Amino acid sequence: MSTPSRFKKDKEIIAEYESQVKEIRAQLVEQQKCLEQQTEMRVQLLQDLQDFFRKKSEIEMEYSRNLEKLAERFMAKTRSTKDHQQYKKDQNLLSPVNCWYLLLNQVRRESKDHATLSDIYLNNVIMRFMQISEDSTRMFKKSKEISFQLHEDLMKVLNELYTVMKTYHMYHAESISAESKLKEAEKQEEKQIGRSGDPVFHIRLEERHQRRSSVKKIEKMKEKRQAKYSENKLKSIKARNEYLLTLEATNASVFKYYIHDLSDLIDCCDLGYHASLNRALRTYLSAEYNLETSRHEGLDIIENAVDSLEPRSDKQRFMEMYPTAFCPPMKFEFQSHMGDEVCQVTAQQPVQAELMLRYQQLQSRLATLKIENEEVKKTTEATLQTIQDMVTIEDYDVSECFQHSRSTESVKSTVSETYLSKPSIAKRRANQQETEQFYFMKFREYLEGSNLITKLQAKHDLLQRTLGEGHRAEYMTTRPPNLPPKPQKHRKPRPRSQYSAKLFNGDLESFIKDSGQVIPLIVESCIRFINLYGLQHQGIFRVSGSQVEVNDIKNSFERGENPLADDQSNHDINSVAGVLKLYFRGLENPVFPKERFNDLISCIRIDNLYERALHIRKLLLTLPRSVLIVMRYLFAFLNHLSQYSDENMMDPYNLAICFGPTLMPVPDIQDQVSCQAHVNEIIKTIIIHHEAIFPDVKELDGPVYEKCMAGDDYCDSPYSEHGTLEEVDQDASTEPHTSEDV
Template sequence: MTSPAKFRKDKEIVAEYETQVKEIRAQLVEQLKCLDQQCELRVQLLQDLQDFFRKKAEIEVDYSRNLEKLAERFLTKTRSTKDHLLKKEQSILSPVNCWNLLLLQVKRESRDHATLSDLYLNNIIPRFAQISEDSGRLFKKSKEVGVQLQEDLMKVLNELYTVMKTYHMYNTDSINAESKLKEAEKQEEKQMGRSGRQDDRQTPRSPDTLASIKSDEKPVRRSSVKKIEKMKEKRQAKYTENKLKAIKARNEYLLALEATNGCVFKYYIHDLSDIIDCCDLGYHASLHRALRTYLSAEQNVETSKHSGLETLEGAAESLEANGDKQKLMETYNNVFCPPARFDFQSHMGDTMGVMCAQQPVEGDLIQRCQQLQSRLSTLKIENDEVKKTMEATLSTIQDMVTVEDYDVSECFHHSNSMESVKSTFSESYLSKPSLAKRRANQQETEQFYFTKLKEFLEGRNLITKLEAKHDLIQKTLGESQKTDCCLASGRRNSSVRKQDSGEAIPLMVESCIRFISRHGLQHEGIFRVSGSQVEVNDIKNAFERGEDPLAGDQNDHDMDSIAGVLKLYFRGLDHALFPKEVFHDLISCVSMESLQERAVHIKKVLQSLPSKTLIIMRYLFAFLNHLSQYSEENMMDPYNLAICFGPTLMSVPEGHDQVSCQAHVNELIKTIIIHHDTIFPGPQDLQGPVYTIPGAGDDFCDSPHCEPPLVEEPAPETISVGHNSEDVTVALTI
């Protein structure tokens, strides 16, 4: 029989197993709950993301609308002004250009933020909704798989429990059988021992007596022994049978135990990981794509904004006062050009329109001229000192207004606490104490500058007035009169000066024009693009030696270098082709809106020039007009040619604003190029060489240097009088 101790131990083993299985079952339940919780958190996260981007989309679209309203408000306000005053893009002043680019940047940001809102609503939010739907569906399927795996695991545990119970039962039976077998063996031993003791205690007897006693006891002893032996054999067989069953049950139990441990290990190590992977299938990748979409949208907005800011930065760097002043004066030629000179209005038939330098007023004029000279010397010294002080003050003001105080990057170095920007910004350049002090210093310096400026301008005006009187008296007295513009003396080489003295058109001018007319009418950028300085010097030196390096049919010279030689000739004259004496009279015509009226006025002014000067002008401007007819090919319309030749042919007198006056000079030269046939007299009124269009059937000109043209040129195109801002900029640098 099984002892109570063994029975209690078996119960403890079973109870321990059941407790372990119960703990596993509780774990499995918690695992499903944990996965459910993760799914709920995931769904909530995706819902929060959708709500966040939905709200952000509303903010972006509101911001976009506000930016659009802001831009339209000021664009509407400035559109009429821009259309009325600035008809050409190249005439836009640099501050106005910055303002327009700023408004365009705001409109660009408005469109970008509207696009951002649309992407949020129609791209990113649907992505999150799709991820949420996919995650719920995949979690449901993964949970079904997990439940099935848990059920299979519980089956394995139940099977182990059954095998263990079977093992315990067979092992108990084996132990019981063994106990019974041992009990039978003890009975057998006991029976055998009792028989031996009886034999020993008996006295010796006769053989006949012993035989009779043995014959009486033998049946009884043999029956009992056989019965015990039979019981022993039966119990031995039972024990052997139960022992075999116990061994097999133990083997099955060990196998089931190993299999169960393997299944439990596999479930916890592999199956759970696979189930979680199934729950996460595509979630992180889809979320990554959605967030990358958001990043792409934001980065493109930043790129667009950065591009617009770079354009605005370029416009800010291009803010330039002199260029704007020239554009303004070009736009309003009739407003800023000098008026016509006042003519002498005779009284009561007085025909004497010049000063009288005869006695008795000659001595008075000489004395007055000396007084003016002395007074001018003193005034110029004083005005130069005022000018130096004014320029130094202006430099101080420019240092004040150009201080690089625009870097506010420190204001954006926030800590994680998101501290207020105001506390950082208050210590910057715009802090009240610093700003008040700087403003006070700047205003004080400006006041001093304008005081000196006023003093300088008043002094210069007085000097100009006294110089005009002094020069007229000198001219009247014959001390510095020079009426003939000696173009030939403008050459620094004696051989060229000698050559030019007897020719109406200098060889260098005629040969260069002839070469360009034959080969370079369609050359892009003629007179605007610089040529080779080495070749320019070689050609110039050949002309100075009395040679003509451009004679013949060779076309192996650089066209830009030939054009450079022609410009170099006029630039090298001691006196510009247009004398300073007629500068004011010519510039005054720029205020006339009608080009025809300008031409008539210019013709009237130029009539006073020597005939030799007029012949060269007629020849040159006829060529420039012919050249401008090919502006579609050579990109040189009358205005661009005027920019190239204006500074060379007409210098701005000292004491005048070079920038504003040069704009008027360019407009004047353009008018002369367009209406050269009206301004200059024809061959009948002015004897001398005349420029003839090559291929027209006549000789190139009537100069002894001329040769018949070798090629025919295409029919001239319509003259283009517009000008391009890029060409202007390039030409001014030549």
């Protein structure tokens, strides 16, 4: 496929991915709008209920007063009659008169009952609706925070998928290019061999010498292109494996969010709403049933509606109302590059050991996470049950308010013992809110843990299937047949005796200038070792290594040796990480100059992270070129390491905690505690936005960090590839390169 066609195909793949991500992003926004609209509808409904019962309370109180006036009017009229005197004496009345007095007493009783009803509406039912409205708003805000966190995590997963997909496409394109160049070299070799087979008796000695020289040059070019092809092929395989693993984890995360997390978030928004509304309406029902039993037939309809307050069915109806917002999207499919027919994780021999180690690390990590998350789940369920017990307490029976007696106590004294007027209500409310806060904390912790388990489990299962298949079949070779093995190259550092600058506890700029090492060998070698064997290592840079091994590695580098040059992972990864931190911590002048400390700390006041990154870039561009190259190399590595935070538990913030005091120590005159948090935030920003902060190779020529490092030739510059015969001729005419030329 031609280059324009390949670029067109790449653009189509990226456009398809961006379109799918755009649809998911739109769904997330629509989901939040739906939940917010649902909460607004609830608040409006509760406000309408409050207004309704406030008006009804006024009507009931006015009715009660009118009944009282009516009874008092006729009672005053009858007090002067003989019948009334007889009534006061022995209460023996004629039946018509007795009925009359009973009727008046009934009016006074009804007046009292309606006053009681008005008071219940005003001081009990309305207050309940106000509390439900407050609770609903509070629940939505807390759920919204978790929702935004889940959305950020989901978009982070999608961005990670996009990054590894582009990395895979890039390395696969390089592999195809290297293969094409190798085939071209083979054709030149065959053509040259054909010429060499011609009769040589009539060729002059000088011409034969030139032919032999040309054959050697072509063979040399072929060997170099063979080595480059094998290296690029290995990078392509690793990048494809990482893409497939991330793809599996992304699909699992997206599926879990739409199938499980959305439902749980809606439950959080609904937490206590239905039960509290049930209590409020049952308070109203109790008052009405005790006031007038003749209205039972009409109230039964309302009771049936109250009995139907059930959060699960409401949630189902709610999600059915917005199918486009809550329907899970299609799974992400593997987008092959340039006709690559391999669509599964490949356990070939060069990466078999790495995949097996990663599988074992995932297995161990999952076992720990599942135990921890199960405990969190049990705590969450127990807390939820406590909250449900609080909001489902049956305190809506107001029948005591309608117990009549001959007492002349006021209406207020009659309802003084109701639920809402008890002194314990404030304490109960405080306990409920405290329990809610604990529940949401545990619920968030459980979601984060289960999300991590889902992603790691997806990778674990895919590796398990891949390694299981790999043990039953022969592993494919990554080197094309009939080609010589890839030559092994080892970097030979310049002897320490040839330069005087100190390595440890010295000045970085002086060392680079004196030694000729653009990236100090200790930095390059430690980062390469961690890249090969430690990206998934849990607690890298946080867990201390063996002090004995740290000293041995340090002393070897001091002598000019490279103890990490071989391809054997026989060194403790924590010790290697410790040596790297020890080197930067011991520099005479920190990589972030002390005179720039206050300027860098002031960047914290910039809330927009991208603008903050640009401001940091402006400050760092004033640093020496040699130091800037080393910083670019280091922070590109730290960013790559943070992409494995699901497995190594070292996200940008945790790495900033480890490297903040090392790279940017707080001056003695500053407050150590308050400044350290700002330092960590600055380092975290640089790790995340390192590409925007540091110049690229076009602006700052020098070595750059590569994500997929091979077992050898890791020091080759991206500009050292010899792709033409003329370049080979030029190389042959120059003197051999030393280790400083790398």
